[in-house]
Amino acid sequence: MPDSTYRPDVTAWPNFGWERAAKDAALLAEMRRLTNWHRSACPPYRAIIEKLGFADAGIERLEDVPFLPVRLFKHLTLRSVPEDAIVKTMTSSGTSGQNPSRIYLDKVTAGLQVKVLARIVTEFIGPKRLPMLVVDCKATASDRYRFSARAAGILGFSMFGSDIEYALDDDMSPNMSRIQAFLEKHAGTDILVFGFTLIVWRNLVLALEEAGETVGLQTGILVHGGGWKQLLAQAVMPEEYRARIARATGITRIHNYYGMVEQTGSILMECEAGRLHAPAWSDVLIRAPVDFSPLPAGQPGLIQLLSVIPHSYPGHALLSEDIGEMIGVDDCPCGRMGKTVKIHGRLEQAEIRGCSDTLTD
């Protein structure tokens, strides 16, 4: 039986420091190991990759790694460890009438999620815990059943916060006096501002604009994620998003992130140059819908994500229902290595799922 124990040196991988060849070699070895591991430990996974002919060719390149559609986690129970080794089950927020994804975590996988996320995020906010202002209400974080993706996001990122405050009241409107008090308390220090893309926009930026108010968050570093879908529907482009945030809150250090519940931890982060970067622990492939062939930079297609984190479930190579395109490899003006991508949005009429399923009017 293949070894399931993760390699301890994985968490020491050089974040955004690997050039293509070195990263490919390390990632490919880990992908092979994980594929063999899940194949031996998860019978439905084995049946899928063998019956669909993934196994025949061998894994010579990253694009050869068998991948599952991410939606499959809504339909099947996919686990590679015994039930009693599960320490946590994550669920994505499904829309009404749909099954949520169920992701089973053992200790190894849960631990890797935390360590890898910490490596990635500290690259952008620095190594110290910062005072953290959550652009959401407290009820969201405590009501894990209704908004599990948002709650999980807040919970996951709160490990970077020292003093956590919520910017919104339970009716999702900004509480100005609470925000002011928090800013005064932490005057002159960097502040981590965290929230979901749509909520930051609608419940902070638009709310402030409407009230004709601003806040002085010049020392803030905004990390936001959850998808652009609703914003694109309102024709809000990333440039405008950044500009209006800066005007309303003073925040200029803004980092979007992209990831999915099914690969929590190994997120893609937006750099100062506005590109989403794959870190050492993950990679992105863009595939043509018509035959899943890999596409070169500049051609939009389905986003596939690789991650070295999933050990307890076969989620190391997943085909998402998002459309995006590759921008380049190891060539970002910000100096970080790795692939950079741009997200266009979700497949049309795709099930609305995951993090962008936040407040629906």
Added chain:
Amino acid sequence: MGALSKPKSEDAVTLLPIDIEKAMQVLAGDPSRLNNRPVVAWDSERVAFLSAVSKAILADPDARKLPDAVTFAYWARKGNLAAIETRTRVAGRVSMGLGLVFHVSPSNAPVNFAFSMAFGLLAGNSCVIRLPSAETATATIIVRAVRHVLAQPEHEGIRGALLLVRYARDDEVNRFWTGIADGRVVWGGDETVRQFRRYPAPPRAREVSFADRYSLCTLRPIAVLELDDAGLKALCSGLYNDIYLMDQAACSSPQLVAWVGDAETVGRAQDRLWPALVSQVKERYDAPPIRLMDKFVRACESAATNAAVHHIQRHGNLLYRVALETLGPNPERCRGIAGTVHEVVLTSLDDLAPFINEIYQTLTYFGYGREELTTFVQRHGLRGIDRIVPVGRALDMDVIWDGYEIVTGLSRTVDIR
């Protein structure tokens, strides 16, 4: 105005309660003129109306890209209707409509509301037709043609006999129409049929309902191998129509392909047939990416959960072929999306018989004679299979469908001696 419950022929205008009228969007027809006065089946005014609608559709440049709308228009030509009448009508027998027939049309086959309308009108009824809530180009064009023809003075007589409506899921509206209709035609599968049976209907009301069905195809490998290139192309064109025109979602689209022959010959026939089909699919099929994703998800699910699946051969994402080691126990659970065929190799067509239940609808065939198929159906006392048609005609809607003779089913035979 008379009461709704028992209208007599002479004051047969249906009065709609204001709430019901408000809840509906009228697409064609005039609710204030709707009546439940039957006419004879195959009434010449009705035939003239349908053939005028046919002409209007064919004259619409937007219709050309819509094979289903064009198919309906061809079906509703005067000459074709006359041929169907000759074929199905018993000479000398007097048939009248039931009165008012309420139609619930399906969302997976956008053109079916038009066929349903034609069947109901030809049977001599006034028809209220609920269209699927999602707008489709097919429905838009046919509705436009119907409105155009209804507005012409020579078709004035139809105005009280036709109402096309759309409304959001609304129990009260469904209940209202079911409660006053002399007949109802329910498309849309098991769930819809069950739902409409919950609404009280008049004791004499009739029902023609279309439950979930399963369809399959049988091919003789020798016949495929004997084809010349033109013949192969024609066969593939037929398979393309059956499988891809409705994204394989029509109840008559084949899900299972049963090859009858020895494994070696079947293998050669598969190697010849499927790549040829794929090259047609590549040219003709423009599937939305989400449909291809659905297909991939379904393929993964069936690989993981169905032990009878030996392997799934993917021709890009255009055609998936699911090889089944055996049939059963419930082959009708093997369903595909947008071009996924389940294949099984049998030594004889008779091997299929034990699996055929009442869910089975259409058997398309290639390489068989009509007689051996007739014998097959009769000898085994099958509970299912209502249609046996050559490959390429799976979707050909007609007055005989799903085991019903629909026009006859929606009319009364008046016994006059």
